[in-house]
Amino acid sequence: MVTAAYNKMEMMICTAARFLEDGTTVAVGTGAPCAAAMLAQKVNAPNLVIIFEAGGLAPLLPQMPISVGDSRTFFRGIMAAGMNEMMTTCCRGMVDFAFLGGAQIDKYGNINSTVIGDYHKPKVRFPGSGGANDFASFCWRTMIIAVQNQSRFVEHVDFVTSPGYLSGPGAREDAGLPAGSGPYKIITDLAVMGFHPESKEMMVESIHQGVELRDIMQNTGFSPVISESIKTTPPPSDTELKVLREEVDPCRYIIGRK
Amino acid sequence: MVTAAYNKMEMMICTAARFLEDGTTVAVGTGAPCAAAMLAQKVNAPNLVIIFEAGGLAPLLPQMPISVGDSRTFFRGIMAAGMNEMMTTCCRGMVDFAFLGGAQIDKYGNINSTVIGDYHKPKVRFPGSGGANDFASFCWRTMIIAVQNQSRFVEHVDFVTSPGYLSGPGAREDAGLPAGSGPYKIITDLAVMGFHPESKEMMVESIHQGVELRDIMQNTGFSPVISESIKTTPPPSDTELKVLREEVDPCRYIIGRK
Amino acid sequence: MNIIEEGRSPLFMDPDPDKAREFFRGKPRAMTDKRMTEKESVDKFIPDGCYLAIGGFGANRIPTAILHEILRARRRNLGFLGHTSTHDFQLLCAGNCLKKVDVAYIIGLEARGLSPNARRVMESGKIEVCEWTNYALCVRLRAAAEGVSFGIARSMLGTDTLKMSGAKVIECPFTGKHFVALPAVWPDVAVIHVHESDIYGNCHIRGISVADLELARAAKRVIITAERLVDSYAIRINPTRTVIPFYLVDAVVEVPFGSYPGNMAYEYFSDEEHLAQWLKAEKDPGEFQKFLDKYIYNVSSFEEYLELCGGIKKLKELRKLEALVDN
């Protein structure tokens, strides 16, 4: 039986899923983004079209993919194509949402997944862009799921792997990125943050139940804008939790042990 | 029973076929070029790979295609792809020969298949490049089959649709065309012409049986170079004629009535 | 940007990828039933003055039913993109539908000869023309499909084809070599005939795809005519075969024998007899008008046209020819 109790990852996935609108397209990575897309498809967005960068399109996902290129990503899919097909679909403006993670995020939504420290003598080397830079450049609205803390949410990322609003308003367009695209929502274990329509700075839009505004401040390496109409994030519904636990991630690979 | 008698078209096709080397690739159009490639495959170049611009690769041609995009061009073929696949194969330098026709040809092997007269008020409008310009630009050696007369072999073509050696030595490279490519042989009803290695001017290399050098001069709108080692073109062999008539073009679409 | 040389002909379509993106942003992505009739699809998606591109290759896998419908709807001032375009171009010229054309191969009918009427139309000076090559047009569609404003190739360098095109010659920033920059083209509408489609527009093509995969991705609207409709299970059972996914498609029209009198690979060969009748009829403008009335204007459906041309008996013959079956 489903109870109202849920963990942070479940909260993040359920919250993220609600932002995925029905009849839209979303490019996802493995893990939480994929879980959120699967959940959305089963609860609030049955006509959500899921796109995987290696070539899989709109599978009837029988289980969570381990890789964005594994055979689950095109299991009974609409198309099994290639990277060029999926990436150019994003380039043309046909993909509404991208779902990313990242080692560091700054107030303009720029993402670092390449290095901590100096590039040439890195303290830590991460995988790099993969397809993340491409998605963040081409998809209309980029969403990020990440656990919120001071080392992750920083004033300046050590390396801009994937573009957010870069140095602020107009910077994406100045750099030559497609007009009208950019970061949309950051979903953390504490809050949902959007971006201020003028300043393009990260803006707290809703706080999860049991979280105080000062928790957010303490876990953010910069001062986010606070929305004038700040809300409490609705908790996961029983339906969401049930579908997430029983259909999306029954083995609890992503949502973890209770 | 095959006899030594043959018509001009048979002579041209048999002569052209001999220039196609075994184990090479050739891009062909419909008509005489395709007949020559089919003949070569059956007589002197069993490993000749025939490429059609619309996407057909190496078919087991059951009959002469009517169109370079009809289903014969990939009947039991190695691949049925698209125009991009075939054209980029040429771009990469993987195609040895191209086989073209044309309304006008000049001494540098430039081809006009667009207009006679002024471009904006044409006396005659022809189809245009199709894929001919691409083939003449990318394939290593371009061959042309054409009936020789003064209106076809001209000092200056009215419109350079497809590039030969343009204005002469070095001009292709100066224009940015791939180095080392260009016109190779012009096979007419009178002679085989190559191009002078330095001046890049059309050069009579061999004259068909029963043709005099003055016939060539009278049927050419410019003075071609005459090779120092000018030869007589060997006539079609009995085998060539038999295969051409019985296997390549049994309905005599291309070679015409006897 | 240092431009070394440029073609003199005007561009008929805007190569700005952000304008195209704005259009595609609003294009529906849901899997909905897109079936409609030929007439509905032409009424809805092919207005006067729009820029049209036709799939297939001249008289191979062409959407004849839609072309006939365009003529019956008396469409005028269309733009057109034609790599090797033969019977499709012949039809649009017969209907006086065209105003401006990006072309590589027109008038000609490959081994079948040249269309006297299309030649008259093109020599009339009434049609604006921009010259390209087959590959150049393919690159233009490919660039649009890639969401960028141009693609590069070495086609047309050094020739008058380049001078009468809308291309520009630029230098490679790495090698200094010259390349032709070919402007992306997003046709307003593409019409493509395929072997199979489901009701959502997921398509299978057997045999060569010509430039249709690029075209389906470049065009703002896509009308699919299909030899047959299939259940979506036929799509999902083998997603490797899908060449056009549903979200590119706006209309699905089931038209058996839809490429007639053209060839449809693995289905039926071209009707050379009927195509020869076209050539003969075109010689005399008066005769040609009667011919067009008989076969197109006074005909109410593609099925009726098929019947006029010999019906099932003829179609059975063309199937045999395609299958290389003697009798």
Next chain:
Amino acid sequence: MNIIEEGRSPLFMDPDPDKAREFFRGKPRAMTDKRMTEKESVDKFIPDGCYLAIGGFGANRIPTAILHEILRARRRNLGFLGHTSTHDFQLLCAGNCLKKVDVAYIIGLEARGLSPNARRVMESGKIEVCEWTNYALCVRLRAAAEGVSFGIARSMLGTDTLKMSGAKVIECPFTGKHFVALPAVWPDVAVIHVHESDIYGNCHIRGISVADLELARAAKRVIITAERLVDSYAIRINPTRTVIPFYLVDAVVEVPFGSYPGNMAYEYFSDEEHLAQWLKAEKDPGEFQKFLDKYIYNVSSFEEYLELCGGIKKLKELRKLEALVDN
């Protein structure tokens, strides 16, 4: 050519299409029997210092047998092109094979975690790195496949990824907009695992092709490993399915279960147990050396490796997992 911005990392490969064309001019085109063993193909086509690219996607449809052979042959100073590269990169790092890498995604193993050894190698400073994105590498291969020196995209604009790449930002000659010019890359050799090949190298792939169609066309040499050999009739009966034609291919190596421990769509799932052993073994360099000796260096063939990992019983389990059959 006006260059607006450029990456600081060196290009490892010459983007001159005419040099590539000269190579391709000499590449044999005849259909000949290209079968050989893993060892023969590595001896012949993968010398020390060559620039290598691997097909598939990290741990999906990868040519594991050839990667093992490269390690056993103690190849050194290889160049490498890696869009999302996971187990393939892990293997080449384990063998200390690499010197300079064009990368988009390395070290990571997607949902499986990160490779401690690959991370050590990449943090050692001994490997030259040039940053790209998955799509940027795809465009680089595509440009090579198109026989031009660069392709354009809008990836990397505004980011440090661009700064640490070898790309250049240019202006569109039509719109004035900025695009990233991505230099073509012709790898010396590509190794691609496919479902089926004939003895000439005509290949079928089921499911996603990732960037392998571009790669097969860009690479100067191509080694194919195939789950199974098929008769050429299987190719010619349906030429629409051919994704890699023979003239691109230099070696055909039949390797059943050749993507193990990775996933091969429609054939077998990945062996998560064995891949987890890799991660565990990598934590301690001494332990890892023993692990590599056991599974690679002291092993004489890929069949022996498969036996070590559980043989037919294990492979049957992975087939069931792939087919979603419970028992």
